[in-house]
Amino acid sequence: MKPKISDVAKVAGVSPTTVSRVLNNRGYIGEKTRQKVDEAMKQLNYFPNDVARSLFIKKTFLIGVIFPTTTNPFYGQLIFHIENIAASLGYKILLCNSQGQEDKERSYLRMLQRNQVDGIIAGAHNRGVKEYDIPTLPVVGVDRYLSENIPVVSSDNYDGGRQATQLLINKGCRNIIHINGPIYLETPANLRRKAYEDVMKDNQLPPITYETDGDNQAVIKQLFDENPRVDSIFASDDLIASAVIREAKLRKRNIPSDFKVIGYDGTETTRLLLPELSTIQQPIREIAEKTIDILTKEINEEGDRSQMETILPVRLIESETT
Amino acid sequence: MKPKISDVAKVAGVSPTTVSRVLNNRGYIGEKTRQKVDEAMKQLNYFPNDVARSLFIKKTFLIGVIFPTTTNPFYGQLIFHIENIAASLGYKILLCNSQGQEDKERSYLRMLQRNQVDGIIAGAHNRGVKEYDIPTLPVVGVDRYLSENIPVVSSDNYDGGRQATQLLINKGCRNIIHINGPIYLETPANLRRKAYEDVMKDNQLPPITYETDGDNQAVIKQLFDENPRVDSIFASDDLIASAVIREAKLRKRNIPSDFKVIGYDGTETTRLLLPELSTIQQPIREIAEKTIDILTKEINEEGDRSQMETILPVRLIESETT
DNA sequence: TTGTATGCGTTATCAG
DNA sequence: CTGATAACGCATACAA
Numbered sequence: 001m002k003p004k005i006s007d008v009a010k011v012a013g014v015s016p017t018t019v020s021r022v023l024n025n026r027g028y029i030g031e032k033t034r035q036k037v038d039e040a041m042k043q044l045n046y047f048p049n050d051v052a053r054s055l056f057i058k059k060t061f062l063i064g065v066i067f068p069t070t071t072n073p074f075y076g077q078l079i080f081h082i083e084n085i086a087a088s089l090g091y092k093i094l095l096c097n098s099q100g101q102e103d104k105e106r107s108y109l110r111m112l113q114r115n116q117v118d119g120i121i122a123g124a125h126n127r128g129v130k131e132y133d134i135p136t137l138p139v140v141g142v143d144r145y146l147s148e149n150i151p152v153v154s155s156d157n158y159d160g161g162r163q164a165t166q167l168l169i170n171k172g173c174r175n176i177i178h179i180n181g182p183i184y185l186e187t188p189a190n191l192r193r194k195a196y197e198d199v200m201k202d203n204q205l206p207p208i209t210y211e212t213d214g215d216n217q218a219v220i221k222q223l224f225d226e227n228p229r230v231d232s233i234f235a236s237d238d239l240i241a242s243a244v245i246r247e248a249k250l251r252k253r254n255i256p257s258d259f260k261v262i263g264y265d266g267t268e269t270t271r272l273l274l275p276e277l278s279t280i281q282q283p284i285r286e287i288a289e290k291t292i293d294i295l296t297k298e299i300n301e302e303g304d305r306s307q308m309e310t311i312l313p314v315r316l317i318e319s320e321t322t
Numbered sequence: 323m324k325p326k327i328s329d330v331a332k333v334a335g336v337s338p339t340t341v342s343r344v345l346n347n348r349g350y351i352g353e354k355t356r357q358k359v360d361e362a363m364k365q366l367n368y369f370p371n372d373v374a375r376s377l378f379i380k381k382t383f384l385i386g387v388i389f390p391t392t393t394n395p396f397y398g399q400l401i402f403h404i405e406n407i408a409a410s411l412g413y414k415i416l417l418c419n420s421q422g423q424e425d426k427e428r429s430y431l432r433m434l435q436r437n438q439v440d441g442i443i444a445g446a447h448n449r450g451v452k453e454y455d456i457p458t459l460p461v462v463g464v465d466r467y468l469s470e471n472i473p474v475v476s477s478d479n480y481d482g483g484r485q486a487t488q489l490l491i492n493k494g495c496r497n498i499i500h501i502n503g504p505i506y507l508e509t510p511a512n513l514r515r516k517a518y519e520d521v522m523k524d525n526q527l528p529p530i531t532y533e534t535d536g537d538n539q540a541v542i543k544q545l546f547d548e549n550p551r552v553d554s555i556f557a558s559d560d561l562i563a564s565a566v567i568r569e570a571k572l573r574k575r576n577i578p579s580d581f582k583v584i585g586y587d588g589t590e591t592t593r594l595l596l597p598e599l600s601t602i603q604q605p606i607r608e609i610a611e612k613t614i615d616i617l618t619k620e621i622n623e624e625g626d627r628s629q630m631e632t633i634l635p636v637r638l639i640e641s642e643t644t
Numbered sequence: 645t646t647g648t649a650t651g652c653g654t655t656a657t658c659a660g
Numbered sequence: 661c662t663g664a665t666a667a668c669g670c671a672t673a674c675a676a
Contacts, residue, residue, distance in 0.1 A: 001458065004653055015663045020655060028661050050436040051377050052653035056668050060373065065417075069402050073591055076398035080391050083419050092433065095387075095417040097405050111414065114372040136323065242595045269395055273564045273595040326669055337647045342671055350645050374669035378652050 003044040012040035023048060054116065063295065064112035066096040066105060066122040067142075073269035074237070074284070075123065078142070081288035082121060089296060091118070098124035105129055113137065119295045122146060125187070138298035140291050144187050151298075153291045153310045154188040160280040160314040161195030164234045164262045167278070169203055171322055173232035173260055176200065177223060178209045179216075179244070180236030188311075192236055192264065216243045224251060231259060232322075238263035238270040238279055245277070245321065261321040276320040283312045325366040334362035345370060376438065385617065386434035388418040388427060388444040389464075395591035396559070396606070397445065400464070403610035404443060411618060413440070420446035428453055435459065441617045444468060447509070460620035462613050466509050473620075475613045475632045476510040482602040482636040483517030486556045486584045489600070491525055493644055495554035495582055498522065499545060500531045501538075501566070502558035510633075514558055514586065538565045546573060553581060554644075560585035560592040560601055567599070567643060583643040598642040605634045 005023075009016045014033060021027050022037040040046070054060045063086055067075040083093045094117060096108040105124055109131045112120055122132065123142040132139055132146040139146060143154040168176050178196045180189075193209055200207040208227070212219040220243055224230065235241035241263030245255065253259035263270070266281025290310050297303050327345075331338045336355060343349050344359040362368070376382040385408055389397040405415045416439060418430040427446055431453045434442055444454065445464040454461055454468040461468060465476040490498050500518045502511075515531055522529040530549070534541040542565055546552065557563035563585030567577065575581035585592070588603025612632050619625050 005655095006653085016653090017655085017663055017665095018661090021662085024655080026655090030661060033662080047432060047436050049377075049438060049653055051373055051382065051438045052668090053655075054668095055371075055373050055377055055652090055670090056654050056656085058668075070392050070398045070405070071395075071402045071590055073393075073395060073398070076392045076395070079417070080393045080419055083392070083417050084421075087418075092437065093417040095401070095405050095415040096409075097402055099406075110369060114369050115414065116371060116373050239591075239594050242597075246597060268393055269561075269591060270595060272561050273592060275564075275568060327671095328669085338669095339647060339671080340645090343646085346671080348671090352645060355646080371669055374652090375671075376652095377654090377668090378670050378672085380652075 002049075003046045004049065005046075008037065008040045008044055008046050011044060012036040058116075060116045060118055061091050062094055062115060062117040063091050064094045064096060064108070064115075064117040064120040064122075066098050066108055066112075066120065066124045068100050068124050069097045070095070072239075073267040074265045074282070077267050077269070077284050078123070078288055081285050082292065085288055085292050089292070091292075091296075096124075100124065102129060106131055109134075118299050121291055121295060138295055138303070140295045140298070142287060142291055143189055149308075151294050151308050151310070152188065153287055153294065153312070155282040155287060155312045155314045157188050157191035157314075158195045160264060160282075161192035161234070162199055163314070163316045164192075164264070164280050165196045165199040167262060167316065167318070167322055168232045168234060168260055169199070169205075171232075171256075171260060174205060175227065175229050175231045176205065176234060177227060177230050177232075178207065178234045178236070179212060179219065179223065179240050180209065182211060182213055189236065196234055212240065216240050217247070220244055220247045224248075233261050235261065235263050238265045238267065238274065238277060241277055241279065241321075242274055245274075255321050266315070266317055271317075278319045278322040279317050281315045281317050283314065286312050324371075325368045326371065327368075330359065330362045330366055330368050333366060334358040380438075382438045382440055383413050384416055384437060384439040385413050386416045386418060386430070386437075386439040386442040386444075388420050388430055388434075388442065388446045390422050390446050391419045392417070394561075395589040396587045396604070399589050399591070399606050400445070400610055403607045404614060407610055407614050411614070413614075413618075418446075422446065431456075440621050443613055443617060460617055460625070462617045462620070464609060464613055465511055471630075473616050473630050473632070474510065475609055475616065475634070477604040477609060477634045477636045479510050479513035479636075480517045482586060482604075483514035483556070484521055485636070485638045486514075486586070486602050487518045487521040489584060489638065489640070489644055490554045490556060490582055491521070491527075493554075493578075493582060496527060497549065497551050497553045498527065498556060499549060499552050499554075500529065500556045500558070501534060501541065501545065501562050502531065503534060511558065518556055534562065538562050539569070542566055542569045546570075555583050557583065557585050560587045560589065560596065560599060563599055563601065563643075564592075564596055567596075577643050588637070588639055593639075600641045600644040601639050603637045603639050605636065608634050 005016045005019045008019045022034050070076045098105040119138040125144040139150050141152045197207040210223050233244050241261050244261050248259050263277050263279040266279040327338045327341045330341045343351050344356050392398045420427040441460040447466040461472050463474045519529040532545050555566050563583050566583050570581050585599050585601040588601040
């Protein structure tokens with residue numbers, strides 16, 4: 001069926017070893033021999049079997065990538081860059097959508113190990129998934145503390161939260177409310193909230209935070225009902241910000257004169273679909289680059305302990321909702 | 323390092339074959355033996371090496387997935403569902419972002435073959451990539467004709483185009499312009515344009531189509547400049563529609579009273595970020611389901627030739643831009 | 645019910 | 661410069 005090295009060898013009239021040598025450019029090969037082999041390979045439309053090769057060299061060039069879902073624009077864009085950079089280095093991506101479910105995450109982890117991936121990049125994390133501590137397998141977390149000794153790459157969530165809150169204050173807002181996702185995840189993203197609270201307190205303003213656990217719309221309605229005098233919102237991502245804008249409009253709030261909103265993430269998709277949204281833009285490409293840089297160094301055992309936590313700068317995009 | 327079957331066998335005091343039997347639940351195994359083996363596996367934290375297993379059984383449970391980019395919300399969501407369904411069937415996804423580049427696509431194709439994937443799902447296609455005709459490898463196209471004998475799954479692009487155009491006409495529009503992506507791709511999506519033209523002609527209206535090749539904003543400006551009396555636009559995707567709305571607002575057009583826009587795709591992300599956009603929603607989940615259904619049948623050699631082209635119904639979402 | 649021998653396709657070692 | 665042989669970890673046919 002599929003030709004193998006020995007088939008090529010037969011056609012070329014040489015030994016399998018020689019074919020392998022040509023294939024990998026290893027050792028001395030006679031020019032004539034090389035040509036014969038090349039021809040035979042072309043004739044048979046031969047290409048090597050990486051499964052067999054992987055078995056032997058104990059390396060798959062596979063990287064497992066676990067995030068909640070490619071549907072989310074932030075993860076979609078992040079995964080795009082990860083795949084892209086990985087491909088340029090000869091690595092391939094095994095994609096896992098954990099959907100925030102602990103059991104899925106665990107079973108993906110098992111699956112990736114069975115498949116002998118060279119490393120794992122994970123941005124999904126449910127408390128209690130200790131399985132990330134795999135002594136023999138390089139892992140890098142994105143925006144998530146996975147374990148004591150797993151490096152994390154994230155953007156400067158504290159500074160992002162600070163800039164967002166400060167902007168609203170500078171614009172004259174006083175009743176600023178923060179909305180974010182579930183706080184129980186041990187994620188650097190919680191620093192956004194911390195920064196919000198710090199800045200508010202520094203300005204003698206009372207911080208109020210609402211947490212949404214999926215049903216944004218309901219939480220936002222409640223927020224408006226309970227806080228009729230709210231004059232601005234700092235949302236922990238652009239999707240939530242969009243829902244806030246929607247609700248504010250329904251309530252006849254005038255944006256930005258009467259009511260201001262700032263989001264978080266600043267993905268390409270958000271910029272295209274909702275360009276009027278002011279937001280804190282994460283350096284997604286740089287996050288991907290740094291993550292892969294650290295991971296590949298660990299894979300090649302050049303990991304130094306100096307990069308346990310990498311924090312990349314964010315950028316404020318002031319548009320029309322502030 | 324990593325324990326293998328023979329290590330487990332030693333600890334359990336049985337032969338490797340027996341361990342393999344326990345692992346795969348094949349043949350008769352004594353209850354005591356099974357327990358000993360199970361314990362040994364737990365003790366050593368053993369898990370099987372799927373690379374070795376794949377080499378032997380000549381099946382990897384890997385599916386290669388090639389699309390332009392996970393950054394695009396449509397592909398992001400589609401890939402999410404593909405991965406999700408595939409995982410439930412024991413298949414894993416090797417992710418490829420072709421970015422619409424022919425050479426990347428070709429090299430991904432080679433890579434996937436070297437990795438012995440069981441099948442390929444592709445929605446990327448540049449004219450002239452003949453490499454999809456792989457006699458021994460099941461391939462299914464999504465919204466793209468890849469080759470004569472490769473099944474295609476898509477939504478009803480003609481009906482979508484028809485509904486969109488008809489809606490605008492019903493709402494009283496007469497100067498309706500269509501914008502879409504590069505037409506030279508042989509894709510069922512071109513049927514959207516065909517439907518637009520047919521409906522326009524049926525109503526004695528002149529069809530006008532603009533093609534964008536990436537720089538949406540420039541094309542849209544040109545469109546408005548050249549057609550000051552345009553009263554509505556049918557955009558071939560929601561991203562373009564969003565840019566149209568933006569430009570229309572800049573030109574002080576009142577939506578929807580004075581100017582109407584309808585998009586295409588209706589992804590979750592669009593619905594969240596731009597809920598006011600009227601659009602034709604593609605059944606993304608169903609596309610993923612059908613695609614995997616056909617692919618797995620081909621993989622298991624149960625493929626019937628009756629499913630060479632599958633067309634799934636679309637749904638009109640009337641919101642506030644029409 | 646369990647064990648032995650063999651091969652999946654590749655590459656490294658070592659001999660020629 | 662080239663070839664024979666073994667081994668990567670696993671699962672099957674065949675024996676016991």
